[in-house]
Amino acid sequence: MGTHTLDYLEELESEAIHILREVAGQCERPALLFSGGKDSIVLVHLALKAFRPGTFPFPLLHIDTGHNFQETLDFRDQLVERIGERLIVRHVEDTIQAKALTEPSGRFASRNTLQIHTLLDAIQEFSLDACIGGARRDEEKARAKERVFSVRDAAGQWNPNLQRPELWSTYNGRVQKGQHVRVFPISNWTELDVWEYIQREGIEVPALYFAHEREVVEQQGQLMATSGLFPQGAAAAIRRRVRYRTIGDMTCTAAVPSEAATVAAVIQELLATRVSERGATRLDDQLSEAAMEDRKLKGYF
Amino acid sequence: MDILRLIIAGSVDNGKSTLMGRLLYDSKSVMQDQLEAMEKHSRSQAAGCPDLALLTDGLRAEREQGITIDVAYKYFSTTRRKFILADAPGHVQYTRNMVTGCSNSDLAVIMVDARHGLVEQTNRHTLIASMLGVPHLVVAINKMDLVDYAQERFEQITSEFSKLTQGYTFQTLTFIPMCALQGDNVVQPSTHMPWYQGPTLLRFLEQVEVRRHTNLSEARFPVQYVIRQQTSPDYRGYAGKIISGSYRKGDVVRVLPVGMESVISAVEVGGQKVEEACAPRSVVLRLADSVEVKRGDVIVKPDSLPTTTQELEVMLCWLDNKPLLSGNNYLLQLNSSVVQARVGQVAYRVNVTTLRQEPAPEHVAQNDVVKTTLHTDSPLPHDAYTCLRENGGAILIDKTNLATVGACMIQ
Incomplete structure (x- = not known):
């Protein structure tokens, strides 16, 4: 008899597949939030394992800020074509026009928080009752408190008082009309787990995650890609060998100096680093101590 | 690791x-x-x-x-x-x-x-x-x-x-x-x-040696989702997580609560056939007969059956700030099974500090731990929590606001 126990990646994988299938079993109109980053790519891989040979019981939904790296968008389109699933794209630019929103300006201006409007509009447009996301609890302390099935109120807000106790692996994804749940199948994964899984499964990720030469400017100690999207100030553009630890908007995601050109090298780099993932790269979290908490309360991913 | x-x-x-x-x-x-x-x-x-x-x-x-x-x-x-x-x-x-x-x-x-x-x-x-x-x-x-x-x-x-x-x-x-x-x-x-x-x-x-899911004699597979694909012949697979025991091709199984029997024709992980799979792996089971299996059913082996009843003795921890009222109806969710449950008389409350049993309170308040009975509207396959934790812990859900309001350890 096979009495072997699962190793940690198999256990995390099994847990995530179980969560995805609970969404399919409990929710009527779910969608998978896809950003083109490694965490959402892993989610797609897990969904293939959960539902093949059938089709996904949900579309992929990308909220495009218009400030994405071109490599990310190309990768997204190739992936969607390969798996033959439905992709919905909604553009922050359209929301800005339609709702006459004011774009932030000045230093570190970013459309990061404007995504919330587009996301909540899309949730309403498609009457979504569940949005699957790739957020992990190890990323940030507000996310450390997140449930796997996390209720959002009718205004799309994360109301800590609505959070349900989550016992065993029994998930309650029922919501009242107008509310929805955010579901996080890889809650219990760390950045390292994600990379070790990518390695084991041979999952393809955008080349931005590996060391490459790029023109950057230094802003407050962070290396930002030159893009013409934000005022560069007096800083001169320099060429550096860098990679991205997270892929978000070009305006708020920094590159890190790196020589790691393969998945194995990235794993070695992560084992040695003393700086956290978001600490190294995310200007959006460094605005204040509770920056993520504030965005989550309003309906952020 | x-x-x-x-x-x-x-x-x-x-x-x-x-x-x-x-x-x-x-x-x-x-x-x-x-x-x-x-x-x-x-x-x-x-x-x-x-x-x-x-x-x-x-x-x-x-x-x-x-x-x-x-x-x-x-x-x-x-x-x-x-x-x-x-x-x-x-x-x-x-x-x-x-x-x-x-x-x-x-x-x-x-x-x-x-x-x-x-x-x-x-x-x-x-x-x-x-x-x-x-x-x-x-x-x-x-x-x-x-x-x-x-x-x-x-x-x-x-x-x-x-x-x-x-x-x-x-x-x-x-x-x-x-x-x-x-x-x-x-x-x-x-x-x-x-x-x-x-x-x-x-x-x-x-x-410390953690022996979870090694209880191979009690095989439990709650069905979460049915995968169908129009191919020739039509594909039908039952997706779920093995919460206890193991399953392999050729095993005789019974589908509860209805009770019909069939044989496993394939065990699949990510669309690939595997010889055998154990808890806590998420898999797809396929059956030789075209029986009607739906979400909430449990596929088990006939040599070790769970109890399938409509009356459950439970230790209940009340989690909600509104009190529990005896006689009220709630949803009871055990893994992927959801049934309606009426809460019966509270037998006693456990004082979690002195560990003594106390007379049943008029209203069971948040953080109270009580012994009570649940009457379900349909049969629920379950195990005693102390024997098989994975199939003995259930949550109560308020039918009006859909919040999780109680944790039940089935006895």
Whole structure:
């Protein structure tokens, strides 16, 4: 008899597949939030394992800020074509026009928080009752408190008082009309787990995650890609060998100096680093101590 | 490398946060920028010594609104294991938080202040850990520096605690003397207590043998979702997670609650056929006969059947701030099965501090633990919680606001 126990990646994988299938079993109109980053790519891989040979019981939904790296968008389109699933794209630019929103300006201006409007509009447009996301609890302390099935109120807000106790692996994804749940199948994964899984499964990720030469400017100690999207100030553009630890908007995601050109090298780099993932790269979290908490309360991913 | 899920029970006063911070810090799971952020916000900054308790600090919303989000999770790993650490906040809503945190834990660490020994809270923590079926218990006897690292004091507490746990059935019970503030016996062995020969806490966490899901005789597969594909012939597969036992091609199985039998024609993982799969793997089972199987059904083997009844005796922990009313109807969810359940008469309430049975209260309030009966509208295949935790723990859901309001351990 096979009495072997699962190793940690198999256990995390099994847990995530179980969560995805609970969404399919409990929710009527779910969608998978896809950003083109490694965490959402892993989610797609897990969904293939959960539902093949059938089709996904949900579309992929990308909220495009218009400030994405071109490599990310190309990768997204190739992936969607390969798996033959439905992709919905909604553009922050359209929301800005339609709702006459004011774009932030000045230093570190970013459309990061404007995504919330587009996301909540899309949730309403498609009457979504569940949005699957790739957020992990190890990323940030507000996310450390997140449930796997996390209720959002009718205004799309994360109301800590609505959070349900989550016992065993029994998930309650029922919501009242107008509310929805955010579901996080890889809650219990760390950045390292994600990379070790990518390695084991041979999952393809955008080349931005590996060391490459790029023109950057230094802003407050962070290396930002030159893009013409934000005022560069007096800083001169320099060429550096860098990679991205997270892929978000070009305006708020920094590159890190790196020589790691393969998945194995990235794993070695992560084992040695003393700086956290978001600490190294995310200007959006460094605005204040509770920056993520504030965005989550309003309906952020 | 496998995963150990644990909970540390205690309050700020007996050093819980310091211990958690110490485990994260000494296992190098805290990054430089997180330390710097912590030091920046430290109110009491002793030079060169970060306040480790801040690593588990709450949200601004919790501080401002005086609310508690039940459990936060921390992650650390060593070369031997990955650890998922549940942090259940101490004072407010303690029973509810502890019940939630324990429900997924393989091991509980109970903090005892060496100066005070066993206090009311120790009883409460131990009872809940036992009631939720946490297999391994570690008693961390902390602040040994404040009792001069005295072996006599340690042994006194050990013997009192052993008396307390006589009625309980923990698989292992381990006592570790420590000083979390300075790190004695957390990750590094203590130089102050040469009389203690046992492992440090981290060493023990790395080595304790966790035998989950090895109960091969009781095979349980709750169906979550049916995968259909119009091919020739049509594809139909039952997606779910094996919560106990193992399944292989050719096994005779029974589908509950209806009871029809069939044979497994294929076990698949990610669209690939496999010979056999064990708990806790997520798989797809395919059956030889075209029987009607739906979400909520449980595929089992006929040689070890769960109980399938409409009347359940349960220990119920009430989680909601509205009281429980006998006679009310709720939804009862056990894995993927959902049935309607009416709560019968409450037999008694357990005083979680004195551990005594008390007369049933008129209204069962939040954090109450009571013995009661549930009458379901259709048969529910289940196991006794103490025999098979994976198929004996269920939640009650309020039918009007759909919140999770109760945790049931089926007897």
